[in-house]
Amino acid sequence: MIRYIARRLLYVVFVFFIVSILMFGIYKMVPGDPARMMLDTSIANTDPEQYNKLYQEARERLGLDKPIVVQYVSWIGNMLRGDFGYSSQYRMPVIDMVKTPMKNTILLNLASLVLVFGITIPLGIVTAVKQYSVFDTVVQVGTVVGYSLPAFIISLVCIFFFAVKFPIFPISGVNTAGFTGTGWAKVLDTAKHMALPLLVMTLSSLGGITRYVRAAMIDVLRMEYIRTARAKGLREKVVIYSHAFRNALIPVVTIVTGWFVGVFGGSVVIESIFMWNGIGNVLFTALKQQDFAVVLAMQMFYVVLTLAGNLIMDLGYCLVDPRVKLE
Amino acid sequence: MSLLELVDLHTYFRTKRGVVKAVNGVSYRVEAGKTLGVVGESGSGKSVSAMSILRLLDGNGYIHSGKILFEGRDLTKIPMNEMYAIRGNEISVIFQEPMTSLNPVFTIQRQLQEVYRTHQRVSKKAAEEKAVQSLQDVRIPNPETVLRQYPHQLSGGMRQRIMIAMALACEPRVLIADEPTTALDVTIQAQILNLMRDLQTQRGTAILFITHDLGVIREMADSVAVMYCGEVVEMAPVAKIFGDRVISHPYTEGLLESIPRLDTEPGVRLEAIPGSVPHPLNLPKGCKFAPRCKFATPFCREQEPALEEVAPAHSIRCLYPDTEKRRKEIET
Numbered sequence: 001m002i003r004y005i006a007r008r009l010l011y012v013v014f015v016f017f018i019v020s021i022l023m024f025g026i027y028k029m030v031p032g033d034p035a036r037m038m039l040d041t042s043i044a045n046t047d048p049e050q051y052n053k054l055y056q057e058a059r060e061r062l063g064l065d066k067p068i069v070v071q072y073v074s075w076i077g078n079m080l081r082g083d084f085g086y087s088s089q090y091r092m093p094v095i096d097m098v099k100t101p102m103k104n105t106i107l108l109n110l111a112s113l114v115l116v117f118g119i120t121i122p123l124g125i126v127t128a129v130k131q132y133s134v135f136d137t138v139v140q141v142g143t144v145v146g147y148s149l150p151a152f153i154i155s156l157v158c159i160f161f162f163a164v165k166f167p168i169f170p171i172s173g174v175n176t177a178g179f180t181g182t183g184w185a186k187v188l189d190t191a192k193h194m195a196l197p198l199l200v201m202t203l204s205s206l207g208g209i210t211r212y213v214r215a216a217m218i219d220v221l222r223m224e225y226i227r228t229a230r231a232k233g234l235r236e237k238v239v240i241y242s243h244a245f246r247n248a249l250i251p252v253v254t255i256v257t258g259w260f261v262g263v264f265g266g267s268v269v270i271e272s273i274f275m276w277n278g279i280g281n282v283l284f285t286a287l288k289q290q291d292f293a294v295v296l297a298m299q300m301f302y303v304v305l306t307l308a309g310n311l312i313m314d315l316g317y318c319l320v321d322p323r324v325k326l327e
Numbered sequence: 328m329s330l331l332e333l334v335d336l337h338t339y340f341r342t343k344r345g346v347v348k349a350v351n352g353v354s355y356r357v358e359a360g361k362t363l364g365v366v367g368e369s370g371s372g373k374s375v376s377a378m379s380i381l382r383l384l385d386g387n388g389y390i391h392s393g394k395i396l397f398e399g400r401d402l403t404k405i406p407m408n409e410m411y412a413i414r415g416n417e418i419s420v421i422f423q424e425p426m427t428s429l430n431p432v433f434t435i436q437r438q439l440q441e442v443y444r445t446h447q448r449v450s451k452k453a454a455e456e457k458a459v460q461s462l463q464d465v466r467i468p469n470p471e472t473v474l475r476q477y478p479h480q481l482s483g484g485m486r487q488r489i490m491i492a493m494a495l496a497c498e499p500r501v502l503i504a505d506e507p508t509t510a511l512d513v514t515i516q517a518q519i520l521n522l523m524r525d526l527q528t529q530r531g532t533a534i535l536f537i538t539h540d541l542g543v544i545r546e547m548a549d550s551v552a553v554m555y556c557g558e559v560v561e562m563a564p565v566a567k568i569f570g571d572r573v574i575s576h577p578y579t580e581g582l583l584e585s586i587p588r589l590d591t592e593p594g595v596r597l598e599a600i601p602g603s604v605p606h607p608l609n610l611p612k613g614c615k616f617a618p619r620c621k622f623a624t625p626f627c628r629e630q631e632p633a634l635e636e637v638a639p640a641h642s643i644r645c646l647y648p649d650t651e652k653r654r655k656e657i658e659t
Contacts, residue, residue, distance in 0.1 A: 131386070224422060225430040227383055231422075232493065233415035233445050246432045322477040323431060 004326040005311070012307040019303045020079075023296060024072050032290040035059045038088045062086075079300060085293030089286065094297045098282065102264070104174055105271075105278035108194060109263040112201040117256065120206060124213025125248075129240055131218060139210065146207030155200045155273045162196060169195040172275035197274040201267065212255060216248040223247070250321045257313035261305045328399060329356040330533050331380070331418070331501050336393035338372075338379045347607045349375040349388070351557035357501060362527070362534040364548030364565070366541060366582070370604050372557035373537045377503045380535075381414050397501070416446040419494035423506040425486035429478035435489055436474040442496040461492040465522060484515035488522070495526060502527075503535045508543060520546060541586055545569055550640075553579050556605065556615040559634060563641040574637050574648045577620045614646070622653040 035058040043051045059065050063074060078085065084094040127136040146154075163171045170176070175189050220226065221244055229243040230236075266280025279298070286294040317324045338350035350372040357363045367373045378384050380395050380402060395402040397418065402410070422428045430438060439461065440454045449457065462470035465488040478486055487507060494502055504523065508516040520543065527534060536547050544551055544565065551568045553561040553576065561568070561576040568579060584598035591597075602619040605611055613631055617623040627646055634644040647653035 224424055224427040228420075228422060228428045228490070228493075229430065231381060231383055231414055231420040232442050233411050233413070234441065235411055243430050243433075247430070250432075321432060322434075323479045 001326060005315075008311050008314075012304075012311065015307055016300075016303060017076075020076055020300060021072065023299055023303075024075060027292045027296055028068060028071075030290070030292075034088050034290060034292055035062055035064055037290055038062075038091075062088075075296075079297070084297035087286070087291050087294050089289045089291040089294070094294050097294065098279065098298070101266070101277050101279045101282045104276060105266040105280065106263055107190075108197055108201065108276065108278065109266075111194065111198050112205070113259055113263060115198070115202045116205045116209060116259075119202070120209040120213055121252070123206075123210050125217050125240065125245065127210070128214045128217030128221060128248075143207035143210050146203060147211070148207075149204070151200055151204045151267070151269050152273060154203050155196075155270065158196055158200050158203075159273075162199070169193075171196060174277050193276075197270050197276050200270055200274075209255065213248070213252060216251045217244060220244045220247040246320070250317070253316045253320055254313060257309050257316055260312065261302075261309040264305055265302065329396075330359040330398065331357040331535070332394075332396040333376065333380070334394040334396065336376060336379060336395065337391040338375050338384065339389060339391045340385070341387045341389070342608075345608050348391075349557055349607065350379065352393070353554070353557070353559055355552045355559060355562065357533045357535050358549075359500070359533050360527070360531040361549040362536050362547050364536045364538065364544035364551045365554060366538060366544055366551060367554035368539060368604050370556075370607065371554040373539075373554045374505050375557075376554070377420075377505060377535055377537055380503065381418060381420065382410055383420070412446070415442050415494070415499070416497045417499050418501040418503065419497070419499045420503045420505060421487070421490050421494050421507045423509050425483050425490055425510060428490055429486055431478055433477075434474065435476055435478070435481075439474070439489070439493055439496065442493055446497045457496070461496055462489070464495070464526070465489070465492045467492075483511055484518065487511060487515075487519055491519070491522065491526070495530070495532070498530060499532060501533045501535060503537070505537045506539070507536075509538070509540070516543075523547070541582055553582070556610060557607070558615065558644065559642075560616065560644045561642065562634070567638075567641050572650055574641070574643065575650055576616075576643050576645050576648070577622050577653070578616050580650070581619075614644075622647060622657055624656070 035055060038058050039051065039054055043054070056065075063071055066074075075085070082095075084098075086092070087094050087097045090097045123139060127139050130136050159171055162169050170193050172193075174193055175186070176193075179186070179189055181189060221240075226239060226244055229239045234243070264279070266278035266283070268280040268284050270276065271278040271281040283295065283298055285291075286298075314326065318326050332355075334354050336350055336353045337348065340347040340349055353372065353376050355363060355365070355376075365373045365377070375384070375388070378388075379390055380397075382390075382402075384390075390403050393403070397413070402413070405413075429435075436455075436458055439458045443449050443454050443457055458474055459470045462473060467473055467485065467488055473481070473485070473489075478489075481489070487510075491507075502523075507523070508519050511519060523534065524547065526532065534547070536544070538544060548565045550564045551562070552559050553568075555578050561579045568575075569583070572580065572583075578600070581598065581600040585600065587597060600619055601621075605615065605618065611618050611628070613628040614620070614623070615631075617627040620627065624646075630646070632644050632646045634642050635648075636642045637648045647656065
């Protein structure tokens with residue numbers, strides 16, 4: 001087991017370096033010049049010489065005058081030391097720039113994760129147990145509708161009901177503009193602002209995962225060992241929540257770990273609609289503004305997360321299914 | 328009074344194309360300490376009749392009418408709470424597929440102890456000792472190791488032994504064995520049958536043995552019920568079924584003739600019953616076996632025969648139960 005994990009970690013390191021070279025190469029090939037993006041272009045017309053001087057300085061400062069291999073080595077070296085570069089767009093270190101949006105995104109996603117699984121797992125189980133009942137049919141129709149509607153439509157509907165018809169929740173921002181409160185006051189203010197994006201995010205994920213849990217559970221309930229469990233004299237509750245659910249958990253583990261990685265990735269659509277200062281939006285504008293330091297650092301972060309997520313998924317399988325051997 | 332008695336049981340299944348009458352008026356008795364063998368082809372209703380006893384039917388199955396008397400109590404009428412107390416405790420089941428009948432994510436220990444924990448008040452330590460003891464009873468070597476293993480680590484024969492250990496854990500009065508050896512190879516089959524017989528003699532458990540294998544019936548059963556299309560067509564002590572066969576049902580006769588025997592001359596073809604079991608939603612008029620019966624007369628296709636006692640403890644559902652007579656009839 002420990003040997004297996006060690007080997008997997010070695011593999012993670014290997015993949016990390018390969019991907020880092022690929023990423024770095026790709027961003028170097030993208031047309032555009034980060035040094036020029038940092039400069040005030042108005043000088044170029046009034047004082048071309050001064051502009052040229054500033055441009056050379058900027059290139060040196062960003063290390064763009066050196067050969068590409070040297071650039072890569074110094075970039076990856078900095079990354080490993082925890083220096084993720086300098087955002088040309090915001091003129092501050094990437095790590096400081098990304099901190100707040102990352103926090104906002106994680107907050108929103110974690111809350112949504114808890115809600116989604118808190119709702120879908122029991123709902124999936126109940127609909128599977130009462131397959132073809134009226135309740136099941138209603139939920140099934142609901143999930144298809146929810147699954148088919150894009151997030152921005154759900155957003156508009158939610159805004160209409162909870163901000164226009166019944167103005168309960170604010171529709172934009174993370175906190176009220178100019179808000180200075182701390183402690184519980186701040187938590188409450190953030191929670192109020194989070195309500196709508198959270199609602200939309202949860203609603204748009206409910207359908208798919210409910211169906212997934214239901215299907216996994218129905219498969220398991222058909223198994224012979226379920227009949228054995230009943231024949232032993234176990235109560236229906238024990239049969240379903242202990243014998244059946246433990247087995248239905250096996251496929252569910254896959255999507256839960258998939259979501260774990262997703263927690264750190266923002267949703268551009270939802271964050272834009274609700275002006276939620278999250279990482280999805282930041283990454284999107286950074287790409288548009290050719291702020292490569294930000295994009296590269298974030299991409300590498302996601303690479304590490306995905307690799308870690310896969311490892312955790314495999315370990316999770318091992319935990320819920322004794323037939324899985326890690327070799 | 329018999330220990331367990333089915334009286335005119337009707338078990339139906341709701342399907343999209345109509346109600347399937349899987350068990351259509353079946354009566355049989357299981358006596359204490361004895362074995363009743365129920366034989367029939369797939370779809371004859373033999374398993375369904377047994378699963379009805381403990382209400383272990385699939386979601387669309389239900390008992391339409393009839394009685395299931397266990398020690399005088401009608402099991403079709405008792406509330407679910409009392410049924411839980413009977414399952415695995417007074418009546419238990421062994422299923423056909425040992426490979427899939429154990430839960431893959433729990434250890435043998437957990438699955439075995441669950442039975443005591445559910446039905447008896449035992450301490451953790453006592454439950455552990457009992458688990459070891461019950462594995463020894465079904466002749467499993469190194470029970471301590473096996474207890475900590477998962478089903479996928481064991482062979483089919485071992486798993487079936489564990490199923491038996493689980494079924495007998497609370498010393499039930501009745502054991503329903505639903506084709507317990509069908510999925511096993513012949514050597515393991517013989518071991519399991521021996522084991523069941525020994526445990527039966529030791530404990531006096533009554534066995535309801537369901538199979539399509541007449542050879543197994545001959546070894547295990549005291550009396551036999553032959554089922555066809557959801558009905559009992561012949562019921563007799565085992566010696567009569569395999570005996571002189573002066574009177575018998577043509578279906579039973581056909582089944583017996585389709586078994587290879589040691590004294591069959593090489594090159595002689597085995598008799599087979601022509602055709603296949605009719606679809607339960609499209610049953611023939613008159614005797615349900617008539618379309619496949621070589622002795623069938625126009626009369627058979629019109630009138631449905633009743634199960635009648637033709638000799639003491641021997642009932643047959645046929646208009647021409649006398650073997651000699653019906654042979655002559657088709658000759659003329």
